[in-house]
Amino acid sequence: MDIDRVGVLGGTFNPIHFGHLHIADRVRRVFSLSKVYFVVATVPPHKLRENLIPFVHRYAMVSLAVSGIPSFIPSMIELEPKASAFSIDTMQKFERLLARGKSALYFIAGEDSLAEVRTWRDSERLLTSYNFIFAKRSGTRPVRCNDVLPAKAVARVRDLTGMGPARMRRKISEEKSGDHRIYILDVDAPDISATRIRNLASAGKSFRRLVPESVCEYIRKHHLYGER
Secondary structure, eight states, X not given: OOOEEEEEEEEOOTTOOHHHHHHHHHHHHHHTOSEEEEEEOSSOTTSOXXXXXXXXXXXXXXXXXXXXXXXXXXXXGGGSSSOOOOXXXXXXXXXXXXXXXXXXXXXXXXXXXXXXXGGSTTHHHHHHHSEEEEEEOTTOOOOOHHHHSOHHHHTTEEEOTTOOHHHHHHHHHTSOTTOOOEEEEEOOOOOOOHHHHHHHHHTTOOOTTTSOHHHHHHHHHHTTTOOO
């Protein structure tokens, strides 16, 4: 029986940018994901709230950014009962949503999340119940998994950094079906941050090359980041 592989990319998307889209596309291709859900966070417990614009705007920008890409789906699942910003609850909701036994979930995050995932709610259960993909940024120092992951999760790590797409696919195909793994890989993502975009927008400078055109126009139209 063929397993439907589904990606879950969560974030504040404040705003969504080409870096997010690049990571989602590269991971989708390497892992043969049928779709990637872009889960817009409500109020993530590990992030500062002071610069977070309303959910409705962030969801609208995600919807605009993925419009026309059938395999990319905007999601407001965190708002569904019981509303929760914790990843363990989000993944359990997806598990109930998708066909049990016929789908495999892959949680997608940046390498910065790898350094803090141990502090997430029920992190050990989360990391051993689902597949995880941590995408490295170019030029960043490698994170020592023994230092940042719960003990039971370390043995599940598969380091794919330094490999080309074909070799990564081969390594992934060698894993036993049904086993949950933690993959670390390079995706050559462009060096873009939401903070930089917010700062450029606030200063009245151009950020057009960092986000899709529709997102740029939406930010400008609604003056989301205090544009001058």
